[in-house]
Amino acid sequence: MIESIAAISWAPGVQEMSRPEAAGASDFSRLVDGGLGKLNAELNAGDGDLRAMAAGKDMPVHDVMIAMEQARIDLQFAVEVRNRVVEAYQQLTQMQL
DSSP states (O other): OOOOOOOOSSSTTOOOOOOHHHHHHHHHHHHHHHHHHHHHHHHHHHHHHHHHHHTTOOOOHHHHHHHHHHHHHHHHHHHHHHHHHHHHHHHHHTOOO
């Protein structure tokens, strides 16, 4: 594993530079966080509609089915993205340097 080079603390006037990869990691984590938040909202919406219909509220069945199907599709997408990320990580760890 390659580690970043730390700033030289003994040299006068040398300051640690900002790392561009840290900004990219922050953008990626925000992207993942936003995607998971959207997924959670979709799952909660489908669950809320289903619970409301089960409680006897006047909910159109087709709206509940659409919300549940959208939540299922979003969950399948998230699982597939996770599988691809894990597969890419495994390929990177098996690479010969």
